[in-house]
Amino acid sequence: MMDMPGGNEDAAVDMKSIVQKRLEEMGAKFCREIEMGVFPAVTMKSRSTDNIFYSPKHRQYILGDRTVTRSSRNIAHLRPFTQMVWTAFFVHELLRQRKTSTLRDVYYSAQAYDIFFKDQSESDNIITDLETAIEHPRESFNVFPEERSAVFGDLTIQYTVPGYEDRRMNLSSHPDGVMIGPALTDARFIETSADKVIVIEKGAMFTRFVEERVYERFNAILIYTAGQAPRSTRYFIRRLNRELGLPVYIFSDADPWGMHIAMVIISGSANAAHLRQLTTPDAKWAGVWASDIIDYKLPSEKLNERDLKRLKELRVDPRYEDSHWQEQIDIFMKIKKKCELEAFSRYGLTHIVDKYLPERLKEIGA
Amino acid sequence: MAILYGQITTNKPVTAISSTGNSRIVEYRLMIDIEKNRPIVLDRRIHANLRSRSRRWRGTVVEIHLRGSYPQAMPKVLEYLKQTAIVNPYANIMFVDPRGRLYKFDRTVDRMPPPPREINPHPHGVDVETIQRIIRSTAERDMLGFMRRHFHRVGEKTARDFLRRAGIPEDRDPKSLRPDEIVSLVEKMREYDGFLPPEADCLSPLGEDLLRAGVLKELEPEFVAVHQRRPSAYSGHPFIVEVAIAYGGKVPAKDDVLLYRFANKIPLVYDESGDVCWRIVRSINWRRYNVSPSMPFAVIIHVCSTKIPYKTLGKEILADQPEVSREIINGIREVARQLARYISRKERVKRQVRRLTVFSRYLPKIARFSAELAGREKPPDTNRLYQRRQVFSDFVTQNEYVDSEVFDSRLYNVVFVHIRNKHEENAAVVRVLGRVGSRWEVLIPESSLTSGSEIYETLRGRYEAVKVQAKSLRPNMESLIDAYVDGISE
Numbered sequence: 001m002m003d004m005p006g007g008n009e010d011a012a013v014d015m016k017s018i019v020q021k022r023l024e025e026m027g028a029k030f031c032r033e034i035e036m037g038v039f040p041a042v043t044m045k046s047r048s049t050d051n052i053f054y055s056p057k058h059r060q061y062i063l064g065d066r067t068v069t070r071s072s073r074n075i076a077h078l079r080p081f082t083q084m085v086w087t088a089f090f091v092h093e094l095l096r097q098r099k100t101s102t103l104r105d106v107y108y109s110a111q112a113y114d115i116f117f118k119d120q121s122e123s124d125n126i127i128t129d130l131e132t133a134i135e136h137p138r139e140s141f142n143v144f145p146e147e148r149s150a151v152f153g154d155l156t157i158q159y160t161v162p163g164y165e166d167r168r169m170n171l172s173s174h175p176d177g178v179m180i181g182p183a184l185t186d187a188r189f190i191e192t193s194a195d196k197v198i199v200i201e202k203g204a205m206f207t208r209f210v211e212e213r214v215y216e217r218f219n220a221i222l223i224y225t226a227g228q229a230p231r232s233t234r235y236f237i238r239r240l241n242r243e244l245g246l247p248v249y250i251f252s253d254a255d256p257w258g259m260h261i262a263m264v265i266i267s268g269s270a271n272a273a274h275l276r277q278l279t280t281p282d283a284k285w286a287g288v289w290a291s292d293i294i295d296y297k298l299p300s301e302k303l304n305e306r307d308l309k310r311l312k313e314l315r316v317d318p319r320y321e322d323s324h325w326q327e328q329i330d331i332f333m334k335i336k337k338k339c340e341l342e343a344f345s346r347y348g349l350t351h352i353v354d355k356y357l358p359e360r361l362k363e364i365g366a
Numbered sequence: 367m368a369i370l371y372g373q374i375t376t377n378k379p380v381t382a383i384s385s386t387g388n389s390r391i392v393e394y395r396l397m398i399d400i401e402k403n404r405p406i407v408l409d410r411r412i413h414a415n416l417r418s419r420s421r422r423w424r425g426t427v428v429e430i431h432l433r434g435s436y437p438q439a440m441p442k443v444l445e446y447l448k449q450t451a452i453v454n455p456y457a458n459i460m461f462v463d464p465r466g467r468l469y470k471f472d473r474t475v476d477r478m479p480p481p482p483r484e485i486n487p488h489p490h491g492v493d494v495e496t497i498q499r500i501i502r503s504t505a506e507r508d509m510l511g512f513m514r515r516h517f518h519r520v521g522e523k524t525a526r527d528f529l530r531r532a533g534i535p536e537d538r539d540p541k542s543l544r545p546d547e548i549v550s551l552v553e554k555m556r557e558y559d560g561f562l563p564p565e566a567d568c569l570s571p572l573g574e575d576l577l578r579a580g581v582l583k584e585l586e587p588e589f590v591a592v593h594q595r596r597p598s599a600y601s602g603h604p605f606i607v608e609v610a611i612a613y614g615g616k617v618p619a620k621d622d623v624l625l626y627r628f629a630n631k632i633p634l635v636y637d638e639s640g641d642v643c644w645r646i647v648r649s650i651n652w653r654r655y656n657v658s659p660s661m662p663f664a665v666i667i668h669v670c671s672t673k674i675p676y677k678t679l680g681k682e683i684l685a686d687q688p689e690v691s692r693e694i695i696n697g698i699r700e701v702a703r704q705l706a707r708y709i710s711r712k713e714r715v716k717r718q719v720r721r722l723t724v725f726s727r728y729l730p731k732i733a734r735f736s737a738e739l740a741g742r743e744k745p746p747d748t749n750r751l752y753q754r755r756q757v758f759s760d761f762v763t764q765n766e767y768v769d770s771e772v773f774d775s776r777l778y779n780v781v782f783v784h785i786r787n788k789h790e791e792n793a794a795v796v797r798v799l800g801r802v803g804s805r806w807e808v809l810i811p812e813s814s815l816t817s818g819s820e821i822y823e824t825l826r827g828r829y830e831a832v833k834v835q836a837k838s839l840r841p842n843m844e845s846l847i848d849a850y851v852d853g854i855s856e
Contacts, residue, residue: 027739034733037750037777037855072732072751073856075721082728082735089735115731 015140016095016186022134023092023141030085039073042084044133045274052273054318059281060268061319063132070129083126084133086115091130091141098162100142100182103127132274139185139232140277149233150177152210153194153221155240157187175210177224185232189243192221196361197240199223199283201252201261205341205352212353218361221246229265234278237265241280248283249361254293255303255338256310259285259328267319286360290331293339296356299346300337307338368430373398375433379408387424391415436464442635447471448584449626449633453572453668455580474583479573488518488564489528489555491602491673497548501540510536519562528558556601564604564672566597571606571670572631581610581666588614588818591704595697600689605671607690609697611705613663615818623647624664627684629674634682641683643667646694655706663705667694715822719784722852725752750777751855758785758849763794763838770834770849775800778853781825781832787815789845796821796836796847800829814839815847 030040045051045063055062070077070084090109094101101109107123110116117123127138138144155171161183168190171178178184198220200206206224209215215222221240225233240246250265252258262285268278293300303311314320315329332338344352369380385391395409415422436443440463451459451471456478459471487496506512513525520528529536532554543551555561572580574592581590592610599605618624627634627643638644647665657663669690677685684690729752733745757770775781787794798810809825809832825832834849 023739024741027736027741030732030736031740031742031746034729034736034746034748034751039751039856040732040736072729075724078724078728082731085732085735085739089738092739113735 015136016142019134019136019140020092020095022136023088023095026088026134027085027092039071040081040085041069041071041073042081042133043067043069044129047128047132047274049270052270056318056321058276058279059266059319060276060279061270061273062276063273080126080129083110083115083117083123084129086110086113087123087126087130088134091138091143094142100144100161102144102146103138104146106143128274135274137231137235137272137275137277139182139235142182144182144185144232145230149180149226149230150206150224151180151184151221151236152177152206152224153192153197153215155192155194155221155244156190157184158190159183160186160188171221172215177206177210177222180223180230180233180236182232185236189239192244192246193219194221194246195219197221197223197237197246197248198286199225199229199237199248199250199262199265200341201225201227201250201258202341205251208349209353212350214353214357217353218357225261225265228261231272231278234265234268234280237283238277238280241282248280249286249364250283251287251341252285253338253340254288254290254298254300254343255340256307256314256332258288258341259325260310260314263319263325284364285325286364287356288339288341288343290328290335290337292356293335293337294331296344298339298343300335300339300343303332303336303338308333308336368432369396370398370400372430372432373400376431378431381427381429383427383429385415385422385424387415387422389415389422391423444469446633446635449628449635450631452580452584452626452666453577453628453631453633455576455583471584475576475579477576479570479576482570483567485565485568486516486518488599488602488604489513489520489558489561490599491564492517492552492555494549494552497552501543501548504540507539508537509534509540512540518564524560524562527560528554531558531560561602564599564602566604566606568672569597569604569606569670570630571608572668574608577608577610577666577668581612582816585612585664586616587612587664588617588816589705589708591701591708593697593700593704595693598689598693600675600687603671603673605669605690605693607693607697608668608670609694609701610666611663611698611701612666613657613661613705613708615662617662617664619660619662621660623652623659626664626666628666628668629676629681629684630670631668634684636680636682637678638683640677642677642686642691643684643694645686646691646698650695650698650702652702655702656709657702657705665698665701667697669694712820715784715820718782718822722752722754722782725852725854726754752853753778754850754852756848756850757834758836758847760788761836761847761849763836763845763847765838765841767797767835767837770836772801773832773851773853774830775825775832775851775853776830778855780854780856781829782852782854783810783821783823783825783832783834783849784852785815785821785834785836785847785849787817787819787845788848789817791817792843792845793817793839794836794845794847795839796834796849798823798825798832798834800825800827801831801833802829806833815845817845 033040046066046068051064051066052061053064070081072078072081103124104120107117107120127143131138151171153171156168158166158168203224206222209222214220237248241248250262252261265280266283272278311329311332344356379395379397381395383393391413393411397406397408399406447459447461456473456475458473461469500516504512506515509529510525513520514522571594574594578590578592590610590612595607597604597606625644625647627641652659675685675687675690677683729748733748737745755773757773783798785796793814793816795812795814797808797812799806800809810823813821815821832851836847838844
């Protein structure tokens with residue numbers, strides 16, 4: 001794992017030049033090996049499940065010490081190895097030309113170079129290999145997913161993407177919010193009056209929060225994750241937390257799935273155990289808690305088999321070790337009920353903003 | 367049988383003309399007295415074999431007329447001739463059918479198996495009738511002489527011991543034996559275990575080389591394995607089983623195993639399913655040998671004996687004579703094992719070739735993109751890692767060895783050689799040499815490469831250079847060779 005030099009570890013622009021350099025070094029190493037008659041190989045950490053461990057220190061999943069070597073000497077490795085070298089070349093071109101691409105785009109681009117992927121999942125997998133090998137997330141080499149999420153609030157950013165260099169924008173300038181895409185992920189943060197970040201899982205609630213001027217009333221930057229937060233959004237949240245020192249509060253549905261949306265923002269997923277810059281360990285799950293279903297008398301539904309099974313899994317998940325999480329899981333199991341963020345609408349559309357939000361923020365010390 | 371059939375359908379005599387290459391040619395015209403089972407000689411002529419000694423005619427001509435439904439019989443007739451050609455690869459067979467079409471089965475070898483030696487019957491194999499016949503004609507005055515003179519593998523010591531054990535005085539006149547004593551003699555002979563087993567030089571098997579030649583010529587397989595079992599005997603009758611298996615090439619794929627049966631070089635074309643050979647072939651678990659019955663392969667079984675254990679009077683199917691069946695099974699197993707080895711080897715070659723194709727496909731790409739990453743203008747030379755060279759390309763073999771291009775193997779730890787004979791018919795002989803200093807050593811010794819077959823070998827050891835040599839297997843029968851040498855650095 002690489003740690004960024006200096007205090008500003010998430011500085012996007014610096015990181016890109018480091019990634020670019022690592023890719024070039026990899027290419028140079030392969031060239032040297034070929035000339036010496038040695039089959040090029042890369043050694044990277046194994047991503048198999050028996051090498052994924054939870055690290056209480058990092059508060060996320062990390063890879064253990066076991067490594068795998070992918071060698072061009074091995075016929076079974078040769079094709080994925082070639083695909084990875086091409087992918088390295090391709091993203092290096094992206095970085096050099098300051099362009100971005102999507103996972104799907106990468107999959108199609110390969111064909112122009114006579115490199116073939118069976119399907120997109122094969123190319124996605126190779127990109128994950130490359131992330132593991134150079135120990136940086138794909139966002140740092142300009143490959144983004146096509147998922148969309150949004151941000152709204154008083155934050156002035158300055159673009160770094162070609163054609164927009166030095167142009168500034170305030171993220172409260174559009175009422176639908178601003179899409180968190182590559183340009184925003186890599187933008188510099190200039191200034192903000194906000195003192196917190198509120199993350200919301202549901203689109204309808206995000207819109208309500210904007211309409212009810214939560215950003216003003218609570219001095220908050222609002223983020224809409226559209227369900228499970230995409231990696232670029234998780235990265236963006238982390239930057240807000242790290243670079244601007246803003247505390248992060250997450251609101252999701254009161255069920256095991258909503259709970260886990262918050263957890264992935266906080267502690268990451270096992271799938272991304274090879275990466276370190278996607279988590280925000282200090283973020284807090286602010287609701288909706290199982291206890292809220294009782295305390296606020298929220299309309300609820302019964303937990304189904306799948307929900308209960310998932311809860312049992314989460315109960316033993318090391319990320320849920322903390323007593324507050326365990327408590328909430330116990331309550332879920334006891335009441336066997338779940339509810340959505342929208343459930344507050346039973347008491348009027350603004351109830352959630354007028355009553356629940358201030359009470360909760362106060363309760364958790366915000 | 368054929369003469370009899372001709373006579374009862376057309377009532378015409380048979381004409382036989384023959385000469386052993388001496389000064390006379392004998393011609394007979396005969397009919398059979400069916401009731402007495404005796405020949406009726408209608409005409410007998412002696413012709414002078416006029417030409418000079420070395421150019422005299424020799425051979426036998428038999429001419430019969432018969433009536434039958436040719437359209438119905440045609441497939442069997444042609445099949446019979448084709449199968450006859452399999453077990454007589456040294457014979458030219460020509461057949462003009464009633465429609466005037468000419469069928470030719472040309473010989474591919476000019477050697478014949480050694481002629482069989484005439485022997486006396488083995489005491490285990492005689493019956494009362496035979497003994498009576500011998501007694502009628504013998505000149506021997508006592509039993510000791512009788513036993514020694516008229517039976518196979520009976521010497522003085524054995525004869526004495528047998529007569530003593532049988533309780534027959536040595537000086538007894540054989541002609542004085544009463545019928546019941548003859549029956550008892552036959553029984554005693556069967557029971558006595560001191561007779562040596564019969565020798566097989568009275569048999570005329572084809573031998574492995576001729577059987578292979580016959581199968582190659584008529585079935586044109588991609589692969590053939592032949593095996594001759596050691597001579598054995600049942601009830602005093604010596605026999606030899608010869609088995610071949612032919613795979614691929616022009617061997618047709620049927621739903622079931624293709625079986626060719628022969629008894630003393632005569633094809634057995636009828637009633638296949640009643641034959642013990644059929645039962646044995648069906649009972650074999652072919653999957654153990656990497657083949658399934660639906661693959662294109664044929665099993666050829668030749669039983670050679672002084673008495674073929676026929677099941678019926680029609681002489682078309684073999685009975686289950688345990689001693690013979692055992693030899694047939696073991697013979698099939700042997701050739702099936704060879705086939706299994708051939709098929710697994712062929713699959714290995716295929717895998718290896720694919721393996722190396724993968725190298726040549728991907729390594730240049732790795733070099734190219736690595737160079738682009740490193741900002742280099744030219745990609746590094748992947749030949750140090752892996753190189754494939756075609757050292758023979760559509761090479762037409764000659765009568766003497768010709769060298770291929772020389773492959774410089776100094777950079778590589780492992781070298782593979784792959785040689786293919788692309789010719790449709792002719793076989794080639796190839797070998798592979800490696801150079802140490804100024805000396806060429808043979809790495810793969812002379813091997814014959816039949817039409818369509820391949821050699822794939824990993825060369826061990828350190829050589830500075832490697833080359834292939836090829837020539838035609840038979841003079842002026844050129845074949846077509848492709849050869850590749852691959853070197854890998856690690």
